[in-house]
Amino acid sequence: MQQRRGIFVFLIALFLLVLGFGCEGTPKDDSRAATKASIEWNLKHDEALAAAKEAGKPAIIDFTASWCAPCQQLERETFSDPKVIEALQRFATIRVDGSGDMEAVEPFMERHEVVAFPTVVFVDSKGNTMAEPRVTDFVPPAELLLMLDKAK
Known part of the structure; x- marks a missing residue:
């Protein structure tokens, strides 16, 4: 037994x-991952802003860093949202990565009055940095969508 x-x-x-x-x-x-849309971030800050201004297109600048927890949460939860991705199609999308050489990004940060990560800055279609809206912490997709509607 x-x-x-x-x-x-x-x-x-x-x-x-x-x-x-x-x-x-x-x-x-x-199949979903292969066809999933994503934001095409431009890392050439000055060139991208000049091109957006010339095209009369507003821009969004994401100041981020790999060590910044709210930055990673924005990337994971907000910037991956299909509605946010769709809404950002009308913007020039620019990313400034402060993970490495801060000396290289500090002048750009100063120009847009950025003092911490994360910060998301909106630039109007004439190339002017907008005081509002501005993201300085994690925001959920619905909140960012409202900000995108305000930015022209």
Whole structure:
């Protein structure tokens, strides 16, 4: 009886092991990830602003850093939202990354009166930095969408 019980437990364990390997090899549904839209951030700050002004297009400038928790939350939750991505199509999207050489980005930060990360600055279609709206912490997608509506 004890031997049968041992064999039964062994077979159950073997079945679960095989099932586990089988599930790991199952392809995941990456079709959504492959077609998921994303924001195309321009890292050439001055060139992008000049092009936006010439085209009469407003701009949004995301001042971010890899070590900044609210910055990463903005990226993960707000800038990945399909409605936000769609709304940003009418903007020149510019990203200033303060993760590395701060000396390189400080002049641009000073020009737009940015003192901390995250900061999202709006620039009107004439190239003027707008005092409002301005993001200085995490904002959910719905709140950013309201700000995008105000920025012309």
